[in-house]
Amino acid sequence: MSLFDKFANRLFKRGQFTIIFADGSRRTYGTADPAVKPVTVRFADKGVARFIASNPHLRAAEAYMDGRLVIEQGDIRDLIDLVRANGRWEDARVTLRGTLTSLVRDRIRARVQSFNSARASKRNVAHHYDLNDRLYDLFLDADRQYSCAYFTGPEVGLDQAQADKKAHIAAKLNLKPGLRVLDIGCGWGGMALYLNRAADVDVLGITLSEEQLKVARQRAEAAGVADRVKFELIDYRALEGRFDRIVSVGMFEHVGVPQYETFFRKCRDLLAEDGVMLLHTIGRLGVPGKTDAFTLKYIFPGGYNPALSEIVSASEPARLIAADVETLRLHYGMTLDHWYDRTMAAKDAIVALYDERFFRMWTFYLAGARAAFIHGNLCNYQIQYIRDRRATPITRDYMREAEKALPR
Missing domain, CATH: 3.40.50.150 (Vaccinia Virus protein VP39)
Incomplete structure (x- = not known):
């Protein structure tokens, strides 16, 4: 199982998230939930999944900005709502973590900029x-x-x-x-x-x-x-x-x-x-x-x-x-x-x-x-x-x- 599959399977419990991969195959994660809109995205190239999984908070945004992540069903508000609905603060469920390197780098950047x-x-x-x-x-x-x-x-x-x-x-x-x-x-x-x-x-x-x-x-x-x-x-x-x-x-x-x-x-x-x-x-x-x-x-x-x-x-x-x-x-x-x-x-x-x-x-x-x-x-x-x-x-x-x- 790829790094992205592990990440997506752990994340999506409420609502359905479907990905159309660069080779035309598709995969759906999660289960239908009337309270959360289903979302379908397309990865424009084969490197997108690993790119996002390495640092989701930053790389998902950059993939979307650069046109590498294209939303086919719903819009960016629906996509982010689906992600965050699966990790409500009240539920104390941590869902979005990248690699250790990215976490350390982001924390250092935040500390330096705070001065x-x-x-x-x-x-x-x-x-x-x-x-x-x-x-x-x-x-x-x-x-x-x-x-x-x-x-x-x-x-x-x-x-x-x-x-x-x-x-x-x-x-x-x-x-x-x-x-x-x-x-x-x-x-x-x-x-x-x-x-x-x-x-x-x-x-x-x-x-x-x-x-x-x-x-x-x-x-x-x-x-x-x-x-x-x-x-x-x-x-x-x-x-x-x-x-x-x-x-x-x-x-x-x-x-x-x-x-x-x-x-x-x-x-x-x-x-x-x-x-x-x-x-x-x-x-x-x-x-x-x-x-x-x-x-x-x-x-x-x-x-x-x-x-x-x-x-x-x-x-x-x-x-x-x-x-x-x-x-x-x-x-x-x-x-x-x-x-x-x-x-x-x-x-x-x-x-x-x-x-x-x-x-x-x-x-x-x-x-x-x-x-x-x-x-x-x-x-x-x-x-x-x-x-x-x-x-x-x-x-x-x-x-x-x-x-x-x-x-x-």
Whole structure:
């Protein structure tokens, strides 16, 4: 039995996976399951099976990107969903492992990239966020919220869920008119502009992406609030001043574990004595781990999604109080379904911007991320931090009341 047969027989228990090999023969693994769509793929050359089995997390993606793995029934979302449904995190079943050499190499790469110096951080941000603006317009909501939405029900659309996410976060900040707010990792400015509009606050947004900075400033000018909502290209470590509130959405994933304590100490220095901070980040359920090789190489170099224990333990030396913690378990998977559908609908436009290989890489990224939230160990954490235990009311009622009153 080949290395790939051993790998496939061990992996596929739920649902059917059929391979058409380069010589025309076919083999089906697993058993039919109405909850999991069957998938058929074709290997374009005889070396694909061994190539994938040597390092499944990376090589399956590269085989798909290069057209060596062709999906004949279903699509890449169906394929990854089938794989991950056979290894749910809750079931504690390890299914995807490559050779010892590949495992060691991937772990070393993840460790090295996690240091994220100021220079490396800017380079890593540019790799992903300085892509063509048109790409993000094609699959994100109208406000360009490139982070987990907040779904109040399965029927809610993406634009509404992203608006609800902003209100959900704003409520936890306990905002009052005239406060000074810092947005660390401000993206294209949507959160900063919303907070100003919804709560009459002044906002400074900081980013390391030159493309995002340009768009954010244009949006503030167009809204007529450039005097109250400002954006700067600066690393959080170099920032000075004091802020009544700090919000950070989707940035902590790029900080790097060795920099966690630095991040929280800096946030404490920047936060007013009676201030409130809201950290929204992708995280991992259970114990600390490592970023998969595909994501590090092609999508988010230097990126890492922390366990809750890593976040809280790193904030403790800064004497920041974790006043409220919420785990969003399925919201990002639902968000990614919308992004994937929009990306598929915009295929011709994305291929025109880049090429077929980029399109396959992007859809693999979105489908893989979705499956990690639906079946794997990823989630989102929203953690409210305060310096003074009396900084916020002693019950959560104020959050619910504020969220109902905030505009959408």
